[in-house]
Amino acid sequence: MTAKTAISTPDAPAPAFTFHQGVRKGPFVQVSGQGPTDPATGEYVHLGDVAGQTTRTLENVRAIVEAAGATFDDVVMLRVYLTTRDDFAAMNEAYGEFVTKYCPSGVLPSRTTVMVGLPREEMLVEIDALAITD
Numbered sequence: 001m002t003a004k005t006a007i008s009t010p011d012a013p014a015p016a017f018t019f020h021q022g023v024r025k026g027p028f029v030q031v032s033g034q035g036p037t038d039p040a041t042g043e044y045v046h047l048g049d050v051a052g053q054t055t056r057t058l059e060n061v062r063a064i065v066e067a068a069g070a071t072f073d074d075v076v077m078l079r080v081y082l083t084t085r086d087d088f089a090a091m092n093e094a095y096g097e098f099v100t101k102y103c104p105s106g107v108l109p110s111r112t113t114v115m116v117g118l119p120r121e122e123m124l125v126e127i128d129a130l131a132i133t134d
Helices: 050-067 085-102
Strands: 004-007 022-025 028-034 075-082 110-115 125-132
Touching: 022 050, 028 050, 050 075, 050 085, 050 125, 075 085, 085 110
Parallel strands: 075 110
Antiparallel strands: 004 022, 022 028, 028 125, 075 125
């Protein structure tokens, strides 16, 4: 039976509470919800700019996926949490540019987008991911 291992990388923000950046068990990599935090400073970035926050958040997701030994192209599902429907178009455009760039197979991940209240007022978006490797 494959052991469950915690994923940790300095290239993504440290988790704020009692969870890991990601967990790997066998071929499955689950990335905890990420926000628009610069891992070098621990500060929220692109305040008020959901497109910039989306790109930064996806960069954090990618760093954790790669720390688990996978690639972003191995991501099969992304869940996007937005604070308002008004940000959907801008998020979707930035999201589309990112996933197209980092999925050379041309098979983009499945996605769910929901509107929620997020833990910090600065956060306009949060994203988690599931990757499956060979």
